[in-house]
Amino acid sequence: MTVQATAPVDTQDHALVRDWFKELSDHVQAVDFAAARHLFAEDFIAFGTFSNFVFGRDNAEANQWRKVWPTIDSFLWRLDDVQALVSPDRLFAVGLAVWDSTGYLTDGQAFDRKGRATVSFARTAIGQPWIATHTHMSLFRGTPDVSHGNKPSKS
Template identity: 75%
Template sequence: MPVKAATPVDPQDIALIRDWFRELADHVRAVDFAPARRLFAEDFIAFGTHSDFLHGRDQAEANQWRRVWPTIDGFTWRLDGVQAVVSPDRLHATGMAVWDSTGYREDGTPFDRLGRATVTFARGATGEPWVATHTHMSLFRGTPDASHGKKPSRS
């Protein structure tokens, strides 16, 4: 049997993947780190524009989330465009999404800060919420890699 990436995805699975992206965006906009942690496996692996491999939530929060979330505004995923590949047993998935946000130059002027992400997910049983096991988030080419906004964090 040939392997295919574009197999139909159960509507519940893609809805839960969109829910994950939606909830993460809520936490990013609120600069609220503590409740976002439950969306990620404790030992997940991340990398992106600002960091090489980061092992675990603590490293990702310290070296990625806390360096970015307080510096941007309006972080929103393009939820209608979320793509997913789900394993036949529906316990592992890869979600892909594009985001929009506003970054700030050193002089305070705003710029469009657009990017994309690939997130791998796992869960213990079909129908349970997805938990991220890996994230790769990166900015679109030509987007400034630093934002200089300064918002306080909730947690």
């Protein structure tokens, strides 16, 4: 058997990966932490701007999400460009995506805040929604790593 990174992916599996990214962007825009929790395994592991490793969804929310989501606007994934790699048993996947958002300097001036993410997913049965087991999100080079917006959170 030859391993291929670009092996064909079932269209439903790919659509569900895109759906995950779309739903996350909706929750980020709404600054709704509680609504986003079900997208992540309780014990997921993240890389992020503020910590090398973040273990667990609660820690990611407290130490990553709550430091970023209220400070940015217009967070959207480039959904047409989302890539998916899916295991042969279709219970594990990796999603790759690029986002656009607006950040704010200390003087309130807006800047383009673009970045990319790699997300690993698992699920217990084919056709079920994907649950993130790992995320690695990073800003494009030259992008300020802190935004100073201040939106209220919904949850």
